[in-house]
Amino acid sequence: MESFTHLRKGVTPRRMHADLNGLKDDELGRGGFTGRTASLYRRHDPTAFRAVGPLRPLDVLAGELKPSDATDPHGGPMLLFSNDDCRIYLSRRSHEMPYFARHVDGDLLCFVHQGSGLLETEFGPLPYREGDWVYIPKGCTWRQIPGPGDQTTLLMIEATDEFRVPPPGQLGRHFPFDPSLAVIPEPQPVDDDDRAEYDVRLIHDGGPTTLYYQHNPLDVEGWQGDNFAFTFNIADYNVIMSDSVHLPATVHLFMQATGVYVMNFLPRPAEGVPGTERTPWYHRNVDFDEIAFFHGGSLYGIPMPPGLISHAPQGVHHGAPEKARERARRKFDEFTNVDWKVIAIDTRKRLIPSAEVLANDLGQH
Known part of the structure; x- marks a missing residue:
């Protein structure tokens, strides 16, 4: 039942998306982070899988198409x-x-x-x-x-x-x-x-x-x-942020149509409260397919691959690998800004990749 008071069971951190103490933060949410959610705290990286079948993440480089x-x-x-x-x-x-x-x-x-x-x-x-x-x-x-x-x-x-x-x-x-x-x-x-x-x-x-x-x-x-x-x-878009929690993608919404939502992830000050997770949590956005188009920039000193187009189908876990999250924690005091430039498209209905995308999927080579 959706209410102001959320239930807690088992081992959970005191603050949402913070102070994980070795656990893996995985969100199972509805409505693109605006509906009911469950944060699951796991022992292992939920993206460490091998996929067989059509519902699998895809990555292609625009320059290769x-x-x-x-x-x-x-x-x-x-x-x-x-x-x-x-x-x-x-x-x-x-x-x-x-x-x-x-x-x-x-x-x-x-x-x-x-x-x-x-x-x-x-x-x-x-x-x-x-x-x-x-x-x-x-x-x-x-x-x-x-x-x-x-x-x-x-x-x-x-x-x-x-x-x-x-x-x-x-x-x-x-x-x-x-x-x-x-x-x-x-x-x-x-x-x-x-x-x-x-x-x-x-x-x-x-x-x-x-x-x-x-x-x-x-x-x-x-x-x-x-x-x-x-x-x-x-350059004229104003980024909304919080110092104590990594905000969900929906706060960066730019334009929308029925079943289609377009967002800008742009440079901003990084979360500053110690213990706060600065990297988007693991999730399997069950109501939306997600496209990320990497325009440029970097994430805590790691360059973003310009022109990379990433597709995460709904229901399939995705997110930065655990080693990237560990690095963000180690470098917490070294970096005070997020320098990424990523365009995101969320769609309510499942996206069908074209033959050209499937032929150029980086995971197939």
Whole structure:
């Protein structure tokens, strides 16, 4: 029964996620850390297993994947994972798109891992840079122009429901980001050039479909309303933290759609109360699949692998290995900050890895 008073049985530490005295802290929780939970204190590392079958953790490096847009201007992004609520893609575009794109099945939220350039949209031009989130509404026509000699690596999330900013709750206007720092485009119609037709590629399930126009589709002179494209850089995101307990992933929520939750794990002061576990506890988030995209940084002096994409299916234990936790405890007085940059995606429904992801899983080599 869920209540303010939680039960204790057997050997438990006095404080949650602290003073473990050799035990392994394992959380069995519902609702992505917001529902009922049980903290299990084990003798052994619960991630020390060998998996056989489809429900197993996967790790791939973005740099080893070959989306067709990396070499072919007419190519597109590579599908990584999918379910009924979303599709997750990787793009590594090096050349200007010779076509226009329009995602028909849902909103598009893209994270710029590497590169800079320009997105031409119906709302106006949107410059982008490393660390930007780029939001493109469902049905919006756009085109990408990477910077000269630059390759842009995008992690792309297409949700079948619209992405919304989550309610701030008790934080009110101290919510982790100030929406006035979003970059919103000014309308700037694009003139026709000498081409005979302009092709707009409709991205949809069972597609694509191509529409051909005799004029440039980015011909908007002005717009008004509350549905528009924008960018927001992670450097402008305010991290919520506690000095005495490692907070769950849900406090770092950035945007959400039905069944899809996007979070930013960014540099911040480390927990300072002695005995507090600074590393996320072991867990098997039973209601969500979890994707972690490593943008960069380090964790207590250990570099994070840039471009690593990690998938933890719901119900399967995951977390940093015990030796990393022991190191964080030994180095407690040496490091006062967490320097990681990780983008996380949690999905309510199970994600299906693509054939390309399975073929490039680091655990298979």
